[in-house]
Amino acid sequence: MDHTGSLFYIAERWVGGILTNFSEISKNLKKLKDLTEKISNEKLQEGYTKKEIGLWDKERQRLELLYGGIASMEKTPGALFIIDSHLEDLAVREASKMGVITSAIVDTNADPQLIDYPIPANDDAVGSIKLITSYIMDAWVEGKKESFKKNKKEEVKKEIKPKEVKKEKQTKKEEDGKSKPSGSKKTKK
Structure with missing residues (x-):
């Protein structure tokens, strides 16, 4: 099954807490994104040894295996x-x-x-x-x-019916109602 639109999947094992402790799982998802970015960007790799970069890649692979199908999930399904x-x-x-x-x-x-x-x-x-x-x-x-x-x-x-048009109609009705003279006033002859 492929990741299509907002369809997420888990192909390996279910990691406990994906639904009940999503705040902690989302930290791992963020870590996966950050590691993927670090490994793909050569400028970010400057100043680090091959061993450190290798450890990043190993951690990224582990996280990818567990969370790859839900990497872009922002809330519980x-x-x-x-x-x-x-x-x-x-x-x-x-x-x-x-x-x-x-x-x-x-x-x-x-x-x-x-x-x-x-x-x-x-x-x-x-x-x-x-x-x-x-x-x-x-x-x-x-x-x-x-x-x-x-x-x-x-x-x-x-x-078709934006709110502004409704407001304009209401204000016109209110103005028309105020400008009409009421029939209860007595006029002198």
Whole structure:
């Protein structure tokens, strides 16, 4: 699975605290970005030994392995899709603790009651995983398109009736109401 738009993934192991302790995880994400920048910029490397630069690269590789798929994540996700809910029980527990919606492939060795939207299937067969994830990805892309269309329609509606026009109409009505003489005054003959 590739990182597409705002779709994040974890391919290795679930690092504890990604959902429940995101403030600390975000420090590691920042460290990963900083190390990547240091290693790619030769001017920043001046004044450091090859050993120090090698240690930076080793640390960057470790962080990339753990956090590469979520490197640009700025907040906790609203939903999780988990391939093996039995193996990734920590992710399931963190999601339920934080109120994050979970959808997971649930094999016979896992408890489907822990998952919001369980998908009963063999989580060991590569073919079933590919099939299910392709459907999930297609649904996600379609949902993003619908969300984009909905946001565009709302922007168009806002452009048609800006707030300034409404305020101008209200002030004109108030001025018209003040300038009209009231019928309750008596006039002398």
